[in-house]
Amino acid sequence: MELMLHVLAVEPTAQVLAKEPIIPFAILLVVILVVPIIFERLRLPGLVGLVLSGILLGRHGWNVFPTETPTMSLLSDIGLVYLMFVAGLEIDLEEFRRKKIPAFGFGSLTFSLPLVVGVFLSRSFGYEWNAAIFIGSIVASHTLLAYPLINRLGVTSNAAVRTTIGATVITNLGALLVLALCLVANSDNLSFWQVLPFFNSLIVYTIVVLIGCNWIGKEFFRRAGDDEGNQFLFVLLSVFLVALVAQFLEIEKIVAAFLAGLAVNEAVGEGPVKEKVVFVGSILFIPIFFVHLGLRIDLPTFFSSLITLQFTILLVVSLFASKFIAAFAAKLLYHYNLQETLTMWSLSLPQVGVTLAAALVGYENGLLSPILLNSVVVLMLVSSIVGSFMTSRFAVGLTASVIKELPFTNQTHIDAGKTDSSPSTIVVPVYNPQTQQYLIEMAALLARQAKNARIIPLAIATAVAHMDAPQLETSIERGERLLLKATALSRVLGVEAQPLLRIDDAFAQGISRAAREQKADLILMGWGKRTGLRARLFGNVIDSVLWSSHCPVAVTRLLESPRKIQRILVPVENFMAPALQPIQFAQILAEANQAQVTVLSVCERRTSSSKIASRRSQLSQIVSNVSSAHPPEIQIIAHENVAQAILQAARLYDLVVLPFVRNRTSPGGLAISDVTTYLARQLTCSIVMLGEPQRTEKSVTVPVGVPSPIPVT
Missing domain, CATH: 1.20.1530.20 (Na+/H+ antiporter like fold)
Structure with missing residues (x-):
């Protein structure tokens, strides 16, 4: 009797779902959103969860989903x-x-x-x-x-x-x-x-x-x-x-x-x-x-055949x-x-x-x-x-x-030991008056470490069809006000500033083109917290700048003045040269600010003491090549969760420097989440995400799952 009631209860559900296409589509979206996340946390491929979901929802499972x-x-x-x-x-x-x-x-x-x-x-x-x-x-x-x-x-x-x-x-x-x-x-x-x-x-x-x-x-x-x-x-x-x-x-x-x-x-x-x-x-x-x-899989029939199992x-x-x-x-x-x-x-x-x-x-x-x-x-x-x-x-x-194959010197455009006569140029796009001061302060600290350094505050006025349009005039006036403020602040900080107002089709192209024309060594930007579907689908300013830039891009979220930063944490996931650029970036900032850098590596809890010692030795060799008089500290933590280990360590630091890492998707197109995704959302201190230009290494770009695309602020 209970079996008959169950069948009677399920059949109408399947019929209703077949008649209303919006309901199956809604169920699909829920499955696609939830199941891969669960399986990836279990360290299983997300697509495995999708196939198993189809089996459970199909006619050979719970029969709540129409197959055809x-x-x-x-x-x-x-x-x-x-x-x-x-x-x-x-x-x-x-x-x-x-x-x-x-x-x-x-x-x-x-x-x-x-x-x-x-x-x-x-x-x-x-x-x-x-x-x-x-x-x-x-x-x-x-x-x-x-x-x-x-x-x-x-x-x-x-x-x-x-x-x-x-x-x-x-x-x-x-x-x-x-x-x-x-x-x-x-x-x-x-x-x-x-x-x-x-x-x-x-x-x-x-x-x-x-x-x-x-x-x-x-x-x-x-x-x-x-x-x-x-x-x-x-x-x-x-x-x-x-x-x-x-x-x-x-x-x-x-x-x-x-x-x-x-x-x-x-x-x-x-x-x-x-x-x-x-x-x-x-x-x-x-x-x-x-x-x-x-949905097409028939597990009962499969397990009923001994020959098929063999x-x-x-x-x-x-x-x-x-x-x-x-x-x-x-x-x-x-x-x-x-x-x-x-x-x-x-x-x-x-x-x-x-x-x-x-x-x-x-x-x-x-x-x-x-x-x-x-x-x-x-x-x-x-x-x-x-x-x-x-x-x-x-x-x-x-x-x-x-x-052993990777050189660790002269790997970045901003070199602490730079002695040639060419200027060190940092382009700082300005858009939000509330975050502008911290960006200029950060640029000034970095510029002081190079000879003949200069900062280029950059304001972009979006072009329209007619150059005498009122909206263009308004945009130009706003940009000029921001540049005046940036120039005055640079003068106070003792660094040369060359303000630049550019009229361009879009913010991203304007920033990338101006940086190339000015032969910039670094683009220093800020980010906001808007992460809607439209931003993910069509990209945003930071994403586009990173793809097209010829030089490194540092994206910052500064919660206090950079001049107050005394302790900098640099988590290192691997020993590839592009992923190690944050160490050199942090060291330049530390030397300008008399701060201390700590390089953190997280390994599995089961890692043997000999492997930990080997990893420490490797990190010491790397650090000796990118540091100067005050070498960074090295910290290795054995933990089952990399993100949680970094978050616990970051409580004692003023700034965390992370690389941009874009996970290459499998041919199935299903992205596997990155540690950076979680860190960018959970860290309560200031953050700098450093991304190398696309031409240097395919693996160093904006992560698909990171809370970017992030609008310029």
């Missing part, structure tokens, strides 16, 4: 195409070129070995050749799910890591090309070998898209100038046009989407347009695809074994050490983006049965969780080898 509705299907299809486009867009082609020989070698090994093993396993379970080749291909690719982790550890410059990053091009492209062949063979009832002539037209299509779209994209971006809106629309349009042509050639749309991402990769580059493209997909469409995939277990074991053999072969060929080999192995294990997209397409075209789709999802869950965990263990050992 027009709205859900449309959003899921867009998410699928977007997923593959972002996978191609985020592949680092520059890394592939730098390490093209080992990347091609390892990519071929880590693709062909799982392919052969997967085909052999599938044939042994009685699958026909076409299905067996397809199953082998979808496990041959890999997703750099742990990239944010190795980025945070500072080992992205390691040769083995770069090789693995470059190999992603080979594995993903190879898997998608095999998928296209298998789909044609399945639709025309041909064997895999009978469709090899189709391979020629597929290769021609690939070459035309990669070369043609690349050229068109570069030309469009060159002519579009700074119009980010049109650039954004061009990027999206290229996806659908390439997919449309693919439909006429009977090529699967996810193959076209991936090729489109590769084609416009260089044209888009690392900038605000790419950030917007990835952001739009990562917050909505791609998560919906993962939830919709979970095949799934053997498929997982085959993946781990073949990927290890490929990494070990690369070790022998390119002379990597054991730690690097294990890191390559763990990085190439996760099967997420291309694997799930190909599996879903194969399922929809009859290549995969529902039970085999379940097997692929299990493979994804196991490989992504275990692969990320293994990377967190193996990649730590690469840090020491990277440190």
Whole structure:
């Protein structure tokens, strides 16, 4: 009786949800917002939580969510195409070129070995050749799910890591090309070998898209100038046009989407347009695809079949074994050490983006049965969780080898030991009279440490169509008043000030252009607390300045006069040179203010005393290269929560200096939260966030999850 009442209670709910599309959409937004946060706090990939949410909400779980509705299907299809486009867009082609020989070698090994093993396993379970080749291909690719982790550890410059990053091009492209062949063979009832002539037209299509779209994209971006809106629309349009042509050639749309991402990769580059493209997909469409995939999973049927369980277990074991053999072969060929080999192995294990997209397409075209789709999802869950965990263990050992390769002198444009005759120039955009004084004081302290230093207070008047417009006159008058106040304050502080009023199309472009024209060594800005959706979607002044600036950008939140700062804390997450720039910045400020700098490193509570001693020795070596007469103190804390450890330590300090760190998203577009996000919101003392220009290191930019974009104040 209770079971019947339960069924009667659930059925009307599902019917209501099917009739009211706004309700499923609201549920989706809640799932997308809450579930990834929970799983990331459990140190699990957020996309795993999305798939599991789909399983629980679907007809084989709580049955509170309709599986097939027009709205859900449309959003899921867009998410699928977007997923593959972002996978191609985020592949680092520059890394592939730098390490093209080992990347091609390892990519071929880590693709062909799982392919052969997967085909052999599938044939042994009685699958026909076409299905067996397809199953082998979808496990041959890999997703750099742990990239944010190795980025945070500072080992992205390691040769083995770069090789693995470059190999992603080979594995993903190879898997998608095999998928296209298998789909044609399945639709025309041909064997895999009978469709090899189709391979020629597929290769021609690939070459035309990669070369043609690349050229068109570069030309469009060159002519579009700074119009980010049109650039954004061009990027999206290229996806659908390439997919449309693919439909006429009977090529699967996810193959076209991936090729489109590769084609416009260089044209888009690392900038605000790419950030917007990835952001739009990562917050909505791609998560919906993962939830919709979970709705299709039939776990009861999966666990009821012993043969399917055996095949799934053997498929997982085959993946781990073949990927290890490929990494070990690369070790022998390119002379990597054991730690690097294990890191390559763990990085190439996760099967997420291309694997799930190909599996879903194969399922929809009859290549995969529902039970085999379940097997692929299990493979994804196991490989992504275990692969990320293994990377967190193996990649730590690469840090020491990277440190030896990095120079730590003359790494920044503002050098405490600067002795040449060229002026040290600090551009200070002024906008908010309430924060202007502290900004000028900070600039003055920094400028005093260089010879012939000068401060350039900068006011931007936004241009309009007519130069005699009243609003432009008002903006100019306001800027002149701010510059007069800044000049008077600089005179009191004993530093030369050269005020500059500029009329420009927008604040960000005006600041970046003026800094370049004045040959600035540093841009010193303030921030506010506005963090709405529109700011995140369309960017803001600080975000745009950091992307386009030629010099470092220091974004400050000063709660008291910089002249009162006596204790400065610099948390260090990794030993990469760009992440260490805050140490040198803090030391310059400390020397000007007779303050003391403390460099803080947080390690896991389980870290052995020998490793802590080694880390202290490494930090001492680094500090000795960036400090002068008064070296910073070194503090190492063993704690299970990095952010909490920094917050506890920061209670005793007047200022915390942090690097801008933008987490590179996975090809799924799902960002993993950064420690900086939490710190910027919780710290109660003054903060300086220092970001190097984009050209120096891709990993040093504004974090996606940080409370930026932040408006200039």
